Amino acid sequence: MIDHLKHMAIFARVVDEGSFRAAARGIGLSPSRVSETVSDLEAFLGVTLLYRTTRKIALTNEGRIFYARVADMMRTAETGLNELNALALEPAGALRVSLPAFMSSSGLSTAIGEFIRLHPHVALSVTYTDHPVGLIDDGYDMNIRVGWLDDSSMMSRKLGEIGRLLVAGTDYAASRPEPEHPTDLEEWDWIRFQHRSDVTELIAPSGEVVKISGQSQLQVDSADALDHFARMDLGVTLLPAHLAERGIAAGELVHLLPEWSLRTLGVYAVWPDKSRRENLTLLFVRFLSEHHR
Known part of the structure; x- marks a missing residue:
């Protein structure tokens, strides 16, 4: 049993990392050695723990049961190590x-x-x-x-909150009448973030909340891409404040409706x-x- 504790730890690392190669990088062994270690453990136990394909691994039923036990063991061991680390400051x-x-x-x-x-x-x-x-x-x-x-x-x-600003590329904004109310932006082109709602809520100094949707030709899954395309003058978008402020300082973005605010995240x-x-x-x-x- 003691001889196979390292084998069990390596098996758990393979499951956690999702592949022999990723586990090998973290442990500092070759992928072939990691694979051999898991195979040795399977031979010792007399069961198959992992289904292997060229692209990924998957736990067998026996592997799922065994992994839960091994994970508990690793958790207990690491808790002990962490407690000693805390004592050592x-x-x-x-x-x-x-x-x-x-x-x-x-x-x-x-x-x-x-x-x-x-x-x-x-x-x-x-x-x-x-x-x-x-x-x-x-x-x-x-x-x-x-x-x-x-x-x-x-x-x-x-941990905190992130402010957001409503911005557009400088040339794009200059090509449109300056908006005085959120509804003026309904006909503008919007660059949307796929992981957020298509409806934007803006809050007036009085507390009034106005919801707008606008038209969107472009959706992206990256806030950095929102920033990039806005600087290309493709439309209006919402950006985290630290990204928006850089573009504004560079003269490539303008802050729209600055008297209105967006809910922080x-x-x-x-x-x-x-x-x-x-x-x-x-x-x-x-x-x-x-x-x-």
Whole structure:
């Protein structure tokens, strides 16, 4: 049994990473050696744990049962290590984290860099994507989500809020009569973000809320692409404030209806209730909450 503890840990890493190659990169072994280790474990147990194809792996029924036990074992072991790390006052371990792609140069990314600088024994693998990703299914220890929380089984903490601005390319805006009311934008071309509603709500200083939809020829799944196409004078769009302000400062974007405002979006850290790296995750979340600007 003791001889196969390492085999079990490697098997769990393969499942977490989704492939032998990805697990091998994280462990520092060759993919063939990782595959052989899992095969040795299957031979010892007398069952098949993984279905293998050229592109992906999948757990067998026996593999799902065994993985749940191994994951519990790894969680317990890592909790013990984290507790010792806390006593030593020097955090150590690895975390896989996902953030929206448009936050790659935001204050939150700056805080992540500061965390790494302060804790040299912590390794972070950070994925930037504007596509919603899962925690358990996609193998992340923590997600940073903007504007949406839909899984009550997860732990969460609000890190802050992101402001948004209504903008258009400078030349595009100049080619149209200056809007005085949100309804004036109904006939403008809109560049839409696929993961948000097509209806835009603008709030007047008086508190009045006006909903507009407008016409859209272009939809994208990236906030950076919204910024790029707006600078190309293809229409009006909503941008996170830090992106919009850069374009405005460069003279490539104009802020439309500046006296009207948009609802801010909440920024949340989300992680499993029973995290494999609970102490390290909590330390990381607290740091981001205190240093995110």
